[in-house]
Amino acid sequence: MVIIDWSLSVDRTIPKPLRIILRGVGQVFFCCNAVTGLIFLMALYIGGVTAGLAATAGVFSSTIAAHLLGFPEKDIDAGLYGFNGTLVGPCLFLFLENSPQLWLYVVLASILSTIVLAALMRILQPCDIPASTAPFILTCWMFMAAVYAFDSFSRGPLLPTAGIPVEAANISMIxxxxxxxxxxxxxxxxxxxxxxxxxxxxxxxxxxxxxxxxxxxxxxxxxxxxxxxxxxxxxxxxxxxxxxxxxxxxxxxxxxxxxxxxxxxxxxxxxxxxxxxxxxxxxxxxxxxxxxxxxxxxxxxxxxxxxxxxxxxxxxxxxxxxx
Incomplete structure (x- = not known):
């Protein structure tokens, strides 16, 4: 509890714009906490600078889009319009070939994830269940499928090749x-x-x-x-x-x-x-x-x-x- 109180106290001292961005990163793991979000973002940069930059571009794009579209300030302040964008960036860089145009792709996909989130919040409100990462999933699927129509983008080696699934080989205990x-x-x-x-x-x-x-x-x-x-x-x-x-x-x-x-x-x-x-x-x-x-x-x-x-x-x- 002492640790938690300390982190929330620091969270409240961070300037609002930065606090919202970092909370958006923290919300990937359901944590409305800028300190936690900062640790997550630093960890991503440690894992790979490109992934960190892609996540940063995603969370900024999705959060700014929420502001410009006039979505509820309470939800924006809690970072709810940031975490889907945070996931969109590293995802597209993992599954698609890196190119200068891919950064624009990430920005557009992150903006769309914000719009999809707002729509799903409306649809799911009567059920009282969260949209969670559904906007990220739907947006990335669409953008991955769309690469076939563009000369500037291509599939990465980690994106599954369309085909019939193969059976898993026999395994031993790990x-x-x-x-x-x-x-x-x-x-x-x-x-x-x-x-x-x-x-x-x-x-x-x-x-x-x-x-x-x-x-x-x-x-x-x-x-x-x-x-x-x-x-x-x-x-x-x-x-x-x-x-x-x-x-x-x-x-x-x-x-x-x-x-x-x-x-x-x-x-x-x-x-x-x-x-x-x-x-x-x-x-x-x-x-x-x-x-x-x-x-x-x-x-x-x-x-x-x-x-x-x-x-x-x-x-x-x-x-x-x-x-």
């Missing part, structure tokens, strides 16, 4: 020391960083804002390793943390960000994390023929289903955190 690295990478992969150091810094940034949030993130990373191993999924993908970043977000959302903390919400979060792994495997098979990555769609889909289900139960209550 050594404990590799499991630790995979857990850290699972947290870092939320922002497309393949780095143990970045993952540790992300976890530290979350802990500064909320110890429970950090515990849920770590638990999600562990679920994203254990369940794929038990189900016999691709070992190389597990070691890279690619089955962990969606459970990280799902468990944070259900176990901390949107439902009142309790033993029951923690149990529901673990269930959400497990099903997110299965959902990711299924959606990968569905999207591979289209040549599109799953991104955080498994997390969003599972979060929506679980939060809607929780609203019908007498055991869980929503938090009003404005996230």
């Amino acid at each position: 050594p404990v020391e590799i499991g630790y690295m995979a857990a850290a990478k699972g947290i870092s992969e939320v922002m497309f960083a393949d780095s143990v150091v970045v993952g540790i810094l992300f976890l530290a940034g979350i802990a500064i804002h909320s110890l429970r949030g950090a515990a849920m993130a770590l638990a999600g990373a562990i679920v994203g390793i254990v369940i794929p191993v038990l189900l016999g999924m691709d070992k190389s993908l597990i070691e890279m943390g690619l089955y962990a970043f969606n459970p990280v977000l799902a468990m944070m959302a259900v176990g901390w960000a949107f439902l009142k903390p309790s033993g029951r919400s923690m149990g529901l979060a673990f269930l959400a994390g497990i099903f997110t792994v299965i959902c990711q495997a299924g959606l990968t098979g569905f999207l591979t023929p289209l040549g599109l990555p799953v991104l955080t769609f498994p997390f969003v889909l599972v979060m929506w289903v679980f939060l809607l289900a929780a609203s019908r139960s007498k055991y869980w209550e929503y938090l009003n955190q404005g996230k």
Whole structure:
């Protein structure tokens, strides 16, 4: 609590424009905290200058667009119009070939993510569930698919090649020391960083804002390793943390960000994390023929289903955190 109070005190002393931008970065992990956002952004630059610059361009573009379009100041101040743009930048630079025009692509995509977010907020308001990273997903899918029409852009080697999914090879158990690295990478992969150091810094940034949030993130990373191993999924993908970043977000959302903390919400979060792994495997098979990555769609889909289900139960209550 002392750490959290300290970080929030510093948050309030940061000049408003910079505070809003950094909160937008922090909201990627549901943290409305400029100090946490600063740690996240520094970690991205440590992982790679290009990724850091792309995230910076994205969060600035999406936040400025929200101001110019006259969206609610309360939501802008909380950084809600910044986190989708933060994700758009590194994502497009990861999956598309780097070129000078790509920076314009990032700016345009980040602006669109703000418009999509406002629209989804309106659509989802009666359901009382957050849009979360859905605007980022829809925007990036559209911009990735659009590259076929432009001579100035081309697919990167990491963008899935359209085709029939192949079966995973038989795998062995992952050594404990590799499991630790995979857990850290699972947290870092939320922002497309393949780095143990970045993952540790992300976890530290979350802990500064909320110890429970950090515990849920770590638990999600562990679920994203254990369940794929038990189900016999691709070992190389597990070691890279690619089955962990969606459970990280799902468990944070259900176990901390949107439902009142309790033993029951923690149990529901673990269930959400497990099903997110299965959902990711299924959606990968569905999207591979289209040549599109799953991104955080498994997390969003599972979060929506679980939060809607929780609203019908007498055991869980929503938090009003404005996230």
